[in-house]
Amino acid sequence: MATIHRTTLEPGKLELLAKWLPEQEWFRPGGGELVRAGGFRLDDPAGAVGIELMVVADGRDAYLVPMAYRGAPLEGAPAGALIGVSEHGVLGTRWFYDGAQDPVVREELARLLRGEAVPQMQGESDAVDGSVAVAPVAGWAVPVVRRVLEPAGGPVAGQVVAGYTAPDGSALRAVFVADGRS
Template sequence: MAVIHRTTLTPTKLELLATWLPAQPWYRSTGQQPELDRTGGFRLDDPKGEVGIEFMVVTDISGAQPATYQVLFSYRDAPLAGADDALIGTTEHGVLGHRWVYDGAHDPVVVAQLFALLAGEAEPQMQSTSDTPDPSVTARLDASGITAELASFTTAHSPDGTEILVTTASGRRGLALHLNRVLQPGQNAGSQALGHVTAPAPLPDGTPAPTEFVVVHAHP
């Protein structure tokens, strides 16, 4: 299980995101410097205990209306080969030292654990408490014969969010994992979805509401 350290990060996660977020195709520009608040999220454990995995909810209040985003963090103690374009930044952790922070949608450990969550083989954890399951996060995958083992994946970004195309080791079946980067509390993908990950995100008044973070569809 991941251990949550009560310590400092320099720069902080929000400081890293203030530079990184506006460069993303799904960011809703306000014409102002982002003003970010952390408003939710959860974690997953890396079975090997090497990579930190966090699904963070951040709300930008710099515009006329707040916009809430999902950021999938990967924390590593060394650079991830071939992932320079996915680097959010580096930071100094008060206990663990220098950390490389990536967009987890490009990290094979993170994608594998996300798929394990969908397949019912990983348990969501509280964002800020060690070794504590988070019952507010739910996941399902309505696909028979699917195991959590992945053969390969590719990631692409667009103004609509992030699409992770995965090929499973069982039957080589292809699935599309769509990450809703701009979160819409109460959003429902409808009956065409094969699965989803749902977790709380804030309504405009700050009240948490069930929100689809990930939606799964079949992919040829």
């Protein structure tokens, strides 16, 4: 299990995302300042990549941003995959990548969709996040990340749902789906 360090991160995740998100074609500008609104972590069995699925909101919209943190640049990373570089107070330089484009994150999401990985709390070491609902599928699964949150509801087969409450009080969900199941 990953260890959560109580330390500094310069620039912080929200600062990195505030620069990266406006460059994404699916982002709607003009909603205001970003705030952390929820999410969860997954553990890389090899222990080399940090994985966080973060929900950020800007007062109008909420976005699901899967992120990978690495101790070195990702070889062969697609253009636009790098969110930014930050200095971690314990681990040193970290390269943050769009998890939808990172092979380790995609594999762990697939394992989660098959019921083989356990969602972890964002701010606690070795703590299961019981607020994340998983409706696993058997066999092969390719995760698809939907970037904008949807109205609340429970998962159906092949979905992972993390809840979020919008600023207006409505319940929303971050949804990951399996595509190409066999």
